[in-house]
Amino acid sequence: MRNAALVLGIIAGLFGMIVGFFGYGYSTAVEHFGEINGVAEQVQHVTQLRILAVLSPMLAIAGGAMARSRALWGGVLLLASSAGMYVGFGFNVFTLFPICFAGLAGVLAIAAGKPDEPKAHF
DSSP states (O other), X not given: OHHHHHHHHHHHHHHHHHHHHHHHXXXXXXXXXXXXXXXXXXXXXXXXXXXXXXXXXXXXXXXXXXXXTOHHHHHHHHHHHXXXXXXXXXXXXXXXHHHHHHHHHHHHHHHOOXXXXXXXXX
C-alpha cells in the first residue's frame, strides 16, 4: 500500500502541477489583458487560487515521496493536497484525477502499516 501511495501521490502532483500552471496563468492573463465578458472573467479569490496552485501539487509530491518511510505524515500531506486542489479549483473534468489520486493515496498511506512491525504507525 505504501508503494501505491507513493506512485499515486507523485502522479497526482504532476497532474496537479499542470492544472496549477493553467490556473495561475489564467488568472495572470486576465489580470494583465483584462476581462472579456462571457469568455474570460477573473476568479473571485485570486491570491487563494495562486497559493493553492503552487502549494497543493507540492504537498502531493512531498506526501507521495514520504509515503514509504513516514506513511502517516505522507498520508496527511496527500489528504491536505487533495483538499487544497478541491478548494482552489473545484471538482471538474480537469481536477478529477489529481484530487482522486491524491485522496486515494492519502487513504492508502494512512491505512498502511509496516508488514514486519506488530502495529501500524499510530
